Amino acid sequence: MTDDVATARRIRLRPATEGDREFLVRLYGSVRAEELDRVAWPPGQRDAFVRMQFDLQDRQYRQHNPHGTFDVVEVEERPAGRLYVDRRATDIRIVDIALLPEYCGRGIGTHLVREVLDEAAASGRTASIHVEVHNPAATLYERLGFAAVAEVGVYRRMEWRS
Template structure:
Protein backbone atom coordinates (compact mmCIF):
# COMPACT_ATOMS: atom_id res chain seq x y z
CA UNK A 1 0.00 0.00 0.00
CA UNK A 2 1.24 3.46 -0.87
CA UNK A 3 -0.48 6.67 0.07
CA UNK A 4 0.83 9.95 -1.16
CA UNK A 5 -0.20 13.02 0.77
CA UNK A 6 2.00 15.78 -0.58
CA UNK A 7 4.64 16.40 0.39
CA UNK A 8 5.10 13.05 2.19
CA UNK A 9 4.86 9.52 0.84
CA UNK A 10 3.50 6.88 3.23
CA UNK A 11 4.23 3.27 2.35
CA UNK A 12 3.86 -0.13 3.95
CA UNK A 13 6.31 -2.98 3.58
CA UNK A 14 6.55 -6.38 5.22
CA UNK A 15 8.49 -6.31 8.49
CA UNK A 16 11.67 -8.38 8.48
CA UNK A 17 14.18 -9.47 11.10
CA UNK A 18 16.28 -6.44 10.09
CA UNK A 19 13.46 -4.24 11.47
CA UNK A 20 13.63 -5.80 14.94
CA UNK A 21 15.68 -3.03 16.60
CA UNK A 22 13.33 -0.39 15.20
CA UNK A 23 10.23 -2.34 16.25
CA UNK A 24 11.54 -2.81 19.80
CA UNK A 25 12.33 0.91 20.03
CA UNK A 26 8.85 1.73 18.67
CA UNK A 27 7.26 -0.61 21.21
CA UNK A 28 9.21 1.15 23.97
CA UNK A 29 7.63 4.49 22.99
CA UNK A 30 4.25 3.04 23.93
CA UNK A 31 5.37 2.01 27.43
CA UNK A 32 5.71 4.95 29.81
CA UNK A 33 5.18 2.70 32.82
CA UNK A 34 8.82 1.59 32.86
CA UNK A 35 10.41 5.03 32.41
CA UNK A 36 11.94 5.09 35.91
CA UNK A 37 13.99 1.92 35.43
CA UNK A 38 17.72 2.14 34.68
CA UNK A 39 18.22 2.26 30.87
CA UNK A 40 19.88 -1.17 30.56
CA UNK A 41 17.15 -2.83 32.61
CA UNK A 42 14.41 -1.02 30.70
CA UNK A 43 16.01 -2.06 27.40
CA UNK A 44 16.11 -5.72 28.44
CA UNK A 45 12.48 -5.68 29.61
CA UNK A 46 11.33 -3.91 26.43
CA UNK A 47 13.07 -6.51 24.29
CA UNK A 48 11.50 -9.40 26.21
CA UNK A 49 8.03 -7.84 26.17
CA UNK A 50 8.26 -7.01 22.48
CA UNK A 51 9.26 -10.61 21.70
CA UNK A 52 6.37 -11.97 23.76
CA UNK A 53 3.87 -9.61 22.12
CA UNK A 54 5.18 -10.35 18.62
CA UNK A 55 4.99 -14.10 19.27
CA UNK A 56 1.44 -13.81 20.59
CA UNK A 57 0.32 -11.65 17.64
CA UNK A 58 1.80 -14.07 15.11
CA UNK A 59 0.34 -17.15 16.85
CA UNK A 60 -3.14 -15.62 17.09
CA UNK A 61 -3.08 -14.11 13.59
CA UNK A 62 -1.05 -16.46 11.35
CA UNK A 63 -2.42 -14.97 8.12
CA UNK A 64 -1.95 -11.33 9.10
CA UNK A 65 0.18 -8.74 7.36
CA UNK A 66 2.92 -7.45 9.68
CA UNK A 67 4.04 -4.21 8.05
CA UNK A 68 6.42 -1.38 8.80
CA UNK A 69 5.00 2.06 8.06
CA UNK A 70 7.43 4.37 6.28
CA UNK A 71 7.25 8.06 5.47
CA UNK A 72 9.54 9.05 2.62
CA UNK A 73 11.49 5.81 3.19
CA UNK A 74 11.97 6.35 6.95
CA UNK A 75 10.41 3.75 9.30
CA UNK A 76 7.90 5.51 11.54
CA UNK A 77 5.54 2.80 12.72
CA UNK A 78 3.92 -0.57 12.35
CA UNK A 79 0.56 -1.75 11.09
CA UNK A 80 -0.51 -5.33 11.70
CA UNK A 81 -3.74 -6.35 9.95
CA UNK A 82 -5.52 -9.70 9.80
CA UNK A 83 -7.94 -9.89 6.88
CA UNK A 84 -10.61 -12.50 7.50
CA UNK A 85 -13.59 -13.51 5.43
CA UNK A 86 -16.08 -11.44 7.43
CA UNK A 87 -13.89 -8.90 9.15
CA UNK A 88 -10.62 -7.05 8.99
CA UNK A 89 -8.88 -6.97 12.36
CA UNK A 90 -6.43 -4.17 13.08
CA UNK A 91 -4.14 -6.17 15.35
CA UNK A 92 -1.83 -3.25 16.09
CA UNK A 93 -1.08 0.22 14.84
CA UNK A 94 1.74 2.24 16.40
CA UNK A 95 3.60 5.33 15.25
CA UNK A 96 6.66 7.10 16.60
CA UNK A 97 5.75 9.99 18.93
CA UNK A 98 6.79 12.66 16.41
CA UNK A 99 4.39 11.16 13.85
CA UNK A 100 1.34 10.90 16.09
CA UNK A 101 -1.46 13.38 15.62
CA UNK A 102 -0.33 14.33 12.11
CA UNK A 103 -2.97 12.34 10.20
CA UNK A 104 -0.83 9.35 9.21
CA UNK A 105 -2.63 6.90 11.49
CA UNK A 106 -6.02 8.21 10.40
CA UNK A 107 -5.04 7.85 6.73
CA UNK A 108 -3.90 4.26 7.28
CA UNK A 109 -7.12 3.38 9.07
CA UNK A 110 -9.28 5.12 6.46
CA UNK A 111 -7.63 2.99 3.76
CA UNK A 112 -8.60 -0.13 5.75
CA UNK A 113 -12.15 1.19 6.20
CA UNK A 114 -12.40 1.78 2.44
CA UNK A 115 -11.19 -1.77 1.81
CA UNK A 116 -13.76 -3.14 4.27
CA UNK A 117 -16.61 -1.11 2.79
CA UNK A 118 -15.75 -2.30 -0.72
CA UNK A 119 -15.73 -5.94 0.39
CA UNK A 120 -18.68 -5.83 2.80
CA UNK A 121 -16.59 -6.61 5.88
CA UNK A 122 -16.47 -4.98 9.30
CA UNK A 123 -13.27 -3.66 10.89
CA UNK A 124 -12.44 -4.51 14.49
CA UNK A 125 -9.70 -3.64 16.95
CA UNK A 126 -8.89 -3.74 20.64
CA UNK A 127 -7.82 -0.55 22.41
CA UNK A 128 -6.70 0.03 25.98
CA UNK A 129 -8.97 2.25 28.06
CA UNK A 130 -6.17 4.78 28.58
CA UNK A 131 -4.99 4.87 24.95
CA UNK A 132 -5.39 8.40 23.53
CA UNK A 133 -5.97 6.90 20.06
CA UNK A 134 -9.41 5.75 21.25
CA UNK A 135 -10.70 9.23 20.39
CA UNK A 136 -9.45 8.82 16.81
CA UNK A 137 -11.25 5.49 16.47
CA UNK A 138 -14.48 7.05 17.74
CA UNK A 139 -14.15 9.96 15.27
CA UNK A 140 -13.69 7.44 12.46
CA UNK A 141 -16.95 5.70 13.40
CA UNK A 142 -15.84 2.76 15.53
CA UNK A 143 -18.38 1.69 18.16
CA UNK A 144 -17.93 -0.17 21.45
CA UNK A 145 -18.85 -3.86 21.22
CA UNK A 146 -17.40 -5.31 24.44
CA UNK A 147 -15.01 -4.69 27.30
CA UNK A 148 -12.29 -7.21 28.16
CA UNK A 149 -10.21 -6.33 31.22
CA UNK A 150 -8.21 -3.19 30.41
CA UNK A 151 -9.26 -3.20 26.74
CA UNK A 152 -12.33 -2.39 24.69
CA UNK A 153 -13.34 -4.18 21.50
CA UNK A 154 -14.40 -1.66 18.88
CA UNK A 155 -16.00 -2.33 15.51
CA UNK A 156 -16.67 -0.28 12.40
CA UNK A 157 -19.37 -1.10 9.90
CA UNK A 158 -19.86 0.70 6.61
CA UNK A 159 -22.77 3.14 6.68
Protein backbone atom coordinates in the same frame (compact mmCIF):
# COMPACT_ATOMS: atom_id res chain seq x y z
CA MET B 1 -3.31 18.83 -3.79
CA THR B 2 -5.42 17.96 -0.73
CA ASP B 3 -3.81 17.10 2.61
CA ASP B 4 -5.09 13.51 2.28
CA VAL B 5 -3.40 13.07 -1.10
CA ALA B 6 -0.18 14.65 0.17
CA THR B 7 -0.21 12.36 3.21
CA ALA B 8 -0.88 9.28 1.08
CA ARG B 9 2.04 10.05 -1.20
CA ARG B 10 4.44 10.16 1.73
CA ILE B 11 3.31 6.86 3.30
CA ARG B 12 4.28 3.37 2.26
CA LEU B 13 3.69 -0.03 3.87
CA ARG B 14 6.16 -2.86 3.48
CA PRO B 15 6.42 -6.26 5.14
CA ALA B 16 8.48 -6.22 8.33
CA THR B 17 11.67 -8.25 8.15
CA GLU B 18 14.19 -9.46 10.70
CA GLY B 19 16.22 -6.40 9.73
CA ASP B 20 13.47 -4.23 11.22
CA ARG B 21 13.71 -5.83 14.66
CA GLU B 22 15.70 -3.02 16.32
CA PHE B 23 13.33 -0.39 14.92
CA LEU B 24 10.28 -2.37 16.08
CA VAL B 25 11.75 -2.82 19.57
CA ARG B 26 12.43 0.93 19.75
CA LEU B 27 8.88 1.62 18.55
CA TYR B 28 7.45 -0.72 21.19
CA GLY B 29 9.49 1.07 23.86
CA SER B 30 8.28 4.47 22.69
CA VAL B 31 4.64 3.35 22.82
CA ARG B 32 5.13 2.12 26.41
CA ALA B 33 7.41 5.01 27.49
CA GLU B 34 4.90 6.77 29.74
CA GLU B 35 4.22 3.68 31.83
CA LEU B 36 7.88 2.56 31.79
CA ASP B 37 9.03 6.00 32.97
CA ARG B 38 7.21 5.38 36.27
CA VAL B 39 9.81 2.77 37.28
CA ALA B 40 13.38 3.41 38.46
CA TRP B 41 15.21 0.85 36.32
CA PRO B 42 18.72 -0.39 37.12
CA PRO B 43 21.14 0.11 34.19
CA GLY B 44 20.21 -2.08 31.22
CA GLN B 45 17.10 -3.56 32.82
CA ARG B 46 14.58 -1.34 31.04
CA ASP B 47 16.04 -2.21 27.64
CA ALA B 48 16.01 -5.94 28.51
CA PHE B 49 12.41 -5.69 29.70
CA VAL B 50 11.29 -3.86 26.53
CA ARG B 51 12.98 -6.49 24.35
CA MET B 52 11.40 -9.34 26.29
CA GLN B 53 7.93 -7.76 26.16
CA PHE B 54 8.28 -7.00 22.45
CA ASP B 55 9.28 -10.60 21.73
CA LEU B 56 6.31 -11.95 23.71
CA GLN B 57 3.87 -9.58 22.00
CA ASP B 58 5.26 -10.30 18.54
CA ARG B 59 5.05 -14.05 19.09
CA GLN B 60 1.47 -13.76 20.40
CA TYR B 61 0.37 -11.55 17.50
CA ARG B 62 1.79 -13.93 14.93
CA GLN B 63 0.42 -17.04 16.66
CA HIS B 64 -3.13 -15.68 16.90
CA ASN B 65 -3.10 -14.02 13.47
CA PRO B 66 -1.31 -16.55 11.24
CA HIS B 67 -2.68 -14.97 8.06
CA GLY B 68 -2.01 -11.42 9.17
CA THR B 69 0.14 -8.84 7.45
CA PHE B 70 2.87 -7.34 9.60
CA ASP B 71 3.98 -4.12 7.95
CA VAL B 72 6.39 -1.32 8.72
CA VAL B 73 4.94 2.10 8.02
CA GLU B 74 7.40 4.28 6.17
CA VAL B 75 7.02 8.03 5.84
CA GLU B 76 9.22 9.60 3.21
CA GLU B 77 11.18 6.33 3.09
CA ARG B 78 11.94 6.30 6.84
CA PRO B 79 10.48 3.79 9.31
CA ALA B 80 7.78 5.58 11.28
CA GLY B 81 5.54 2.86 12.71
CA ARG B 82 3.82 -0.45 12.24
CA LEU B 83 0.46 -1.66 11.01
CA TYR B 84 -0.52 -5.26 11.66
CA VAL B 85 -3.78 -6.42 10.07
CA ASP B 86 -5.54 -9.81 9.97
CA ARG B 87 -8.04 -10.11 7.13
CA ARG B 88 -10.66 -12.61 8.26
CA ALA B 89 -13.73 -13.90 6.41
CA THR B 90 -16.15 -11.33 7.84
CA ASP B 91 -13.85 -8.91 9.66
CA ILE B 92 -10.65 -6.98 9.02
CA ARG B 93 -8.91 -6.83 12.39
CA ILE B 94 -6.40 -4.09 13.07
CA VAL B 95 -4.14 -6.13 15.32
CA ASP B 96 -1.83 -3.23 16.08
CA ILE B 97 -1.12 0.26 14.83
CA ALA B 98 1.66 2.35 16.33
CA LEU B 99 3.73 5.34 15.28
CA LEU B 100 6.86 6.88 16.73
CA PRO B 101 5.92 9.98 18.76
CA GLU B 102 7.38 12.38 16.19
CA TYR B 103 4.92 11.04 13.57
CA CYS B 104 1.80 11.26 15.73
CA GLY B 105 -0.73 14.01 15.11
CA ARG B 106 0.19 14.36 11.43
CA GLY B 107 -2.76 12.47 9.91
CA ILE B 108 -0.76 9.30 9.25
CA GLY B 109 -2.74 7.04 11.60
CA THR B 110 -6.01 8.45 10.28
CA HIS B 111 -4.90 7.75 6.71
CA LEU B 112 -3.89 4.17 7.54
CA VAL B 113 -7.13 3.39 9.37
CA ARG B 114 -9.21 4.92 6.57
CA GLU B 115 -7.48 2.63 4.08
CA VAL B 116 -8.49 -0.37 6.21
CA LEU B 117 -12.06 0.96 6.40
CA ASP B 118 -12.18 1.45 2.64
CA GLU B 119 -11.06 -2.17 2.18
CA ALA B 120 -13.66 -3.39 4.68
CA ALA B 121 -16.43 -1.43 2.93
CA ALA B 122 -15.41 -2.67 -0.52
CA SER B 123 -15.41 -6.29 0.66
CA GLY B 124 -18.55 -6.12 2.82
CA ARG B 125 -16.70 -6.81 6.06
CA THR B 126 -16.54 -5.09 9.42
CA ALA B 127 -13.33 -3.61 10.77
CA SER B 128 -12.33 -4.10 14.38
CA ILE B 129 -9.63 -3.21 16.85
CA HIS B 130 -8.93 -3.85 20.52
CA VAL B 131 -7.92 -0.67 22.34
CA GLU B 132 -6.74 -0.28 25.91
CA VAL B 133 -9.52 1.40 27.87
CA HIS B 134 -7.40 4.49 28.68
CA ASN B 135 -5.76 4.79 25.26
CA PRO B 136 -6.39 8.30 23.89
CA ALA B 137 -6.38 6.87 20.33
CA ALA B 138 -9.89 5.57 21.03
CA THR B 139 -11.16 9.06 20.20
CA LEU B 140 -9.60 8.75 16.73
CA TYR B 141 -11.39 5.44 16.17
CA GLU B 142 -14.69 6.89 17.39
CA ARG B 143 -14.25 9.88 15.06
CA LEU B 144 -13.75 7.43 12.18
CA GLY B 145 -16.98 5.60 13.03
CA PHE B 146 -15.89 2.79 15.35
CA ALA B 147 -18.16 1.96 18.28
CA ALA B 148 -17.34 0.06 21.46
CA VAL B 149 -19.03 -3.34 21.43
CA ALA B 150 -17.36 -5.11 24.37
CA GLU B 151 -14.89 -4.67 27.20
CA VAL B 152 -12.55 -7.48 28.13
CA GLY B 153 -10.19 -6.70 30.99
CA VAL B 154 -8.24 -3.57 30.12
CA TYR B 155 -9.29 -3.72 26.46
CA ARG B 156 -12.28 -2.37 24.60
CA ARG B 157 -13.28 -4.08 21.36
CA MET B 158 -14.36 -1.50 18.83
CA GLU B 159 -16.07 -2.26 15.50
CA TRP B 160 -16.80 -0.32 12.37
CA ARG B 161 -19.57 -1.24 9.98
CA SER B 162 -20.23 0.35 6.59
